[in-house]
Amino acid sequence: MNDLPINFEEILETLALQGGFNTNAVILGTTLLGIAAGVIGSFALLRKRSLTADALSHATLPGIAGAFLIATSMGYSGRSMPLLMLGAAITGILGVACIHLILHHSRLKEDAAIGIVLSVFFGIGIVLLSLVQTSSSGSGAGLNHYIYGQTAAMTRSDAAIMGTIGIVASIIALVMLKEFMVVCFNETFARSTGLPVWLIDSIMLGLVVLITVSGLQAVGLILIVAMIIIPPAAARFWTDRLWKLVLISALIGGLSGYAGASISALFPRKPAGAVIVLVAGSIFAISMLFAPTRGVLADTIRRLRLKLLIARDHVLESLYEIESDIEGARHPNASIMLIKLIAMRGWITTSNNTLALTEAGRIQGQRIHRNHKLWEQYLVSYADIAPTHVDWSVDQVEHVLTDELIAELEEALRVRGITIENGDPA
Amino acid sequence: MIPDLIQTFLTLDLFPILAAIFAALSCGLLGNFLVLRKQSLMGDAISHAVLPGLVGAFLITQSRSPGIMFAGAAISALITVVLVEVIKRLGKVEPGAAMGVVFSVLFALGVFMLENASARSVDLDADCVLHGNLQTLFWTTSPTEWNHFLSASIKDEVPRQLWTLLGTTLAVIIFITVFFKELRIASFDAGIATVQGINAGFMHMALMTFVAIAAVASFEAVGSILVIAMLICPAATARLLTDRLITQILVSAVIALLTAIGGYALASWMGVNAAGMMASTAGAILVVVMIGSPSHGIIAKARNQRKLGNLVALEDILGSLYRLAETDEHTTRDRLIATLGFTNRTTKAMDRALADNLVKLVGTHLQLTQSGLAHGAAIIRKHRQWEGYLVDEAGFSPDHVHDTAEKLEHLIDPDLPNQHTDPHGKPIPPK
Numbered sequence: 010m011n012d013l014p015i016n017f018e019e020i021l022e023t024l025a026l027q028g029g030f031n032t033n034a035v036i037l038g039t040t041l042l043g044i045a046a047g048v049i050g051s052f053a054l055l056r057k058r059s060l061t062a063d064a065l066s067h068a069t070l071p072g073i074a075g076a077f078l079i080a081t082s083m084g085y086s087g088r089s090m091p092l093l094m095l096g097a098a099i100t101g102i103l104g105v106a107c108i109h110l111i112l113h114h115s116r117l118k119e120d121a122a123i124g125i126v127l128s129v130f131f132g133i134g135i136v137l138l139s140l141v142q143t144s145s146s147g148s149g150a151g152l153n154h155y156i157y158g159q160t161a162a163m164t165r166s167d168a169a170i171m172g173t174i175g176i177v178a179s180i181i182a183l184v185m186l187k188e189f190m191v192v193c194f195n196e197t198f199a200r201s202t203g204l205p206v207w208l209i210d211s212i213m214l215g216l217v218v219l220i221t222v223s224g225l226q227a228v229g230l231i232l233i234v235a236m237i238i239i240p241p242a243a244a245r246f247w248t249d250r251l252w253k254l255v256l257i258s259a260l261i262g263g264l265s266g267y268a269g270a271s272i273s274a275l276f277p278r279k280p281a282g283a284v285i286v287l288v289a290g291s292i293f294a295i296s297m298l299f300a301p302t303r304g305v306l307a308d309t310i311r312r313l314r315l316k317l318l319i320a321r322d323h324v325l326e327s328l329y330e331i332e333s334d335i336e337g338a339r340h341p342n343a344s345i346m347l348i349k350l351i352a353m354r355g356w357i358t359t360s361n362n363t364l365a366l367t368e369a370g371r372i373q374g375q376r377i378h379r380n381h382k383l384w385e386q387y388l389v390s391y392a393d394i395a396p397t398h399v400d401w402s403v404d405q406v407e408h409v410l411t412d413e414l415i416a417e418l419e420e421a422l423r424v425r426g427i428t429i430e431n432g433d434p435a
Numbered sequence: 436m437i438p439d440l441i442q443t444f445l446t447l448d449l450f451p452i453l454a455a456i457f458a459a460l461s462c463g464l465l466g467n468f469l470v471l472r473k474q475s476l477m478g479d480a481i482s483h484a485v486l487p488g489l490v491g492a493f494l495i496t497q498s499r500s501p502g503i504m505f506a507g508a509a510i511s512a513l514i515t516v517v518l519v520e521v522i523k524r525l526g527k528v529e530p531g532a533a534m535g536v537v538f539s540v541l542f543a544l545g546v547f548m549l550e551n552a553s554a555r556s557v558d559l560d561a562d563c564v565l566h567g568n569l570q571t572l573f574w575t576t577s578p579t580e581w582n583h584f585l586s587a588s589i590k591d592e593v594p595r596q597l598w599t600l601l602g603t604t605l606a607v608i609i610f611i612t613v614f615f616k617e618l619r620i621a622s623f624d625a626g627i628a629t630v631q632g633i634n635a636g637f638m639h640m641a642l643m644t645f646v647a648i649a650a651v652a653s654f655e656a657v658g659s660i661l662v663i664a665m666l667i668c669p670a671a672t673a674r675l676l677t678d679r680l681i682t683q684i685l686v687s688a689v690i691a692l693l694t695a696i697g698g699y700a701l702a703s704w705m706g707v708n709a710a711g712m713m714a715s716t717a718g719a720i721l722v723v724v725m726i727g728s729p730s731h732g733i734i735a736k737a738r739n740q741r742k743l744g745n746l747v748a749l750e751d752i753l754g755s756l757y758r759l760a761e762t763d764e765h766t767t768r769d770r771l772i773a774t775l776g777f778t779n780r781t782t783k784a785m786d787r788a789l790a791d792n793l794v795k796l797v798g799t800h801l802q803l804t805q806s807g808l809a810h811g812a813a814i815i816r817k818h819r820q821w822e823g824y825l826v827d828e829a830g831f832s833p834d835h836v837h838d839t840a841e842k843l844e845h846l847i848d849p850d851l852p853n854q855h856t857d858p859h860g861k862p863i864p865p866k
Contacts, residue, residue, distance in 0.1 A: 059532040121671045124475040128664035132714020139708035235539030278550045286543035
């Protein structure tokens with residue numbers, strides 16, 4: 010396998026930023042870019058602008074090719090990075106402006122506007138690119154790298170520009186954290202306090218443009234948007250607080266950038282952009298599955314536990330009703346597993362093949378029965394629900410009543426002079 | 436004998452043009468429902484995400500047989516649709532972000548695999564993915580005699596991409612024709628569809644499957660960018676020309692056709708990339724329609740707005756003069772214009788009122804003519820009826836209704852025949 014690096018030491022050297030000056034610069038630059046993209050992407054996510062960023066990044070292609078064509082026709086070298094970045098920024102912003110124009114001056118919706126700008130601008134870019142290839146023999150061949158990105162072709166100063174832009178963009182975002190937050194969470198409120206929402210929006214957009222154009226060379230214009238979308242989407246699983254979201258998102262972005270650029274530097278034929286996105290995507294998948302509270306696994310466990318709790322309550326309630334000879338008592342409907350679990354808690358005994366509540370179990374059953382009756386009464390007397398219709402919703406609610414709520418219900422019913430049969434506390 | 440010029444066309448251009456037309460039609464027709472459902476970007480996501488399927492199928496089987504490539508791409512397209520739904524529902528991620536995560540990761544996976552694959556094969560090319568390889572569809576053994584078109588061998592001379600695209604286009608047309616009613620209801624209102632016994636979720640998956648098939652079939656010939664452009668642009672353009680779905684679909688087909696042929700012709704003429712030029716053409720057509728559409732265009736809307744503005748100005752003049760006439764007061768031309776806000780529009784409306792003989796000058800005073808009086812009465816009638824309606828039915832207080840009535844009077848006649856005075860006690864002029 011010629012894909013593998015020469016030895017283990019080389020891997021360590023690269024990862025520890027000891028792998029040659031140029032490599033270090035690129036890895037450091039990409040890491041900084043990742044951090045900045047994570048920070049700024051957080052706001053794009055909250056502002057629901059993820060796919061606008063996608064249109065923006067596709068719309069940079071005609072700018073790159075156009076800048077090259079104009080520069081070469083005027084006798085300059087078309088390969089200068091700042092020049093290409095300027096072109097990219099201009100058409101990128103133009104693309105976003107077109108989305109706004111379509112939204113405000115036609116009946117088309119945002120999804121169509123984004124798709125139109127994305128495909129048409131990119132199509133124009135492809136046309137210009139084919140002009141570059143036919144008109145300037147050979148000198149424009151490298152422009153293709155801006156589509157998929159190529160860290161190997163980057164010089165130290167390219168990396169320095171990228172890293173500097175990353176730092177500057179992050180600082181601007183952090184300085185304006187408060188304004189961004191207000192606009193993201195409550196635009197109407199922001200307007201009413203006199204904040205210039207359009208200006209703040211424009212600054213946010215400007216930062217996305219900065220990140221996009223500075224990442225073109227390393228990551229490429231198709232995948233740069235992933236660095237803006239994925240880290241905050243992954244970070245969202247870990248927290249509900251904005252500053253934590255920004256922090257975690259920056260961490261994920263930085264880690265992805267670092268890992269992607271390192272792996273790409275170590276192995277031949279591993280494009281940095283793709284590796285960065287795959288690392289970020291893996292972090293997203295892990296976050297979605299395993300994050301505490303918001304993750305899918307935690308959510309499933311929580312739901313199963315609640316289901317089990319409800320089933321257990323129903324068994325105890327039914328047994329209590331049967332043992333107390335309450336009219337309308339339902340027979341418990343439970344699996345053997347569930348019965349065994351409840352028996353382990355010491356709430357029922359299963360001797361002689363019959364189920365019986367222990368003393369502790371009786372108190373539990375009575376409590377649940379009482380909650381049931383309380384809520385039922387409340388619905389009948391306060392929410393105007395017919396007595397025959399209350400049972401279903403009661404079965405859902407009786408398990409989640411808190412002590413305070415029960416006290417309130419008791420008080421409310423006492424005021425009305427309503428008592429609950431068979432349910433007075435022991 | 437076929438002339439040289441036509442023979443060159445047959446050799447170089449016939450197959451690419453046909454491929455472009457079929458790709459444009461199959462994507463363009465399906466796009467109508469995507470645009471309607473506000474899911475245009477699903478096409479974007481799918482056309483990015485088929486890449487790992489294509490490359491994966493090639494890596495696993497080491498063959499470029501069309502069936503296998505097609506299956507690989509279709510599988511990854513469906514995985515995309517399912518993953519987006521899963522992340523949206525289970526992860527509670529905002530739809531745009533969910534789509535962005537899925538397609539960028541899958542595309543990255545495709546690029547990653549492609550770089551590895553191209554170490555062994557030069558056939559798979561990352562640039563091809565974006566703008567296809569239309570120019571490679573030569574008719575290498577193009578006929579020299581017309582009757583060659585009737586011979587049996589022609590079937591094998593036509594490249595298989597073209598057959599795939601033709602089959603896909605026909606399948607799409609049949610799908611839309613057969614399920615038109617279901618697709619329409621499910622797209623406009625999933626709730627009503629369910630009530631009518633139509634499984635909206637199933638229709639969604641069926642539509643997505645066809646989008647995936649059309650995207651995959653078109654992908655190789657015209658590249659992902661044109662797939663996205665064709666899924667969205669023709670339908671969006673047609674949407675600006677008509678309010679009826681059937682008309683919209685037919686118009687979008689015409690636009691798709693124009694885009695494919697026009698884009699190809701322009702590209703050949705300028706010597707640039709054909710797929711890119713077609714996407715640009717689609718954009719150009721959209722811009723023209725957006726500005727010039729007779730019903731929804733920017734110009735038409737501006738014109739309507741100006742007309743309404745002029746009407747309002749004229750009605751304000753006649754209404755004011757009617758109010759003054761009620762109390763036997765007078766005003767001059769300049770004073771009235773100043774009262775109504777000294778604008779160009781009011782001045783012009785005043786000139787028209789004088790020219791149309793709705794208002795005449797008596798000395799320096801303005802006076803309504805017979806027909807001006809009737810017009811003014813009609814407007815004041817609407818105004819005072821609106822005031823009455825707002826107070827009686829909408830619970831406004833009498834001192835808050837004037838401004839609202841001032842706007843409504845120009846638009847709708849409330850037509851409340853039994854009212855005779857407004858909330859302020861002023862008489863409502865009879866009809």
